[in-house]
Amino acid sequence: MSTQETVRRKAGSVEETALRIEPEKAEQLVDALNTDLAATYVLYHQVKKHHWNVEGAEFLELHEYLGEVTADLEVAADEIAERAQAIGGVPLSGGATYEEHAPIEPEDDDVYDIRTSLQNNIDAMGTMIESMRDHIALANELGDYTTEELLREHLATVEEHAHHFEHYLEDDTLVLDSATR
DSSP states (O other): OOOOOOOSOOOOOOOOOTOOOOOHHHHHHHHHHHHHHHHHHHHHHHHHHHHHOSSSSHHHHHHHHHHHHHHHHHHHHEEEEEEEHHHHHHOSSHHHHHHHHOOOOOOOOOOOHHHHHHHHHHHHHHHHHHHHHHHHHHHHHHEEEEHHHHHHHHHHHHHHHHHHHHEEEEEEESSOGGGGG
């Protein structure tokens, strides 16, 4: 086992890269990307909890869909972290760090009915969507069109999932609850 303990890059630092983004701009962009990374992972863990705990007549469809949502969030987190690194930053890592830097509050550890769970996801996604829109505008303003495009792609996916969650919460269903039988 290696005993080498050389820190190659300090967390929170930004260095110049071949992409030639000015250090002041890179710092702002890395901060924005790390905020989106944190939000993505906080949401990922919340949706994953719902994926594990969903029950009821629509279990299988919701279980599979929530799995798709977490897969999309995992891809987004990876691409956001890699972009932060590419422009000279150090991506955030670790659950407590993500919760500290995310603009969304994670749901507590309790298990809720699926309607409450989906509504909690919509609320978190709404905050995340607003944050990502601000960061897209920032990337555009700073001339980092690659970061802008990356965030646009992930924003579109989060918006699509939020819209699908809205559909699941509509009151028109073929499943009758015990009160209507």
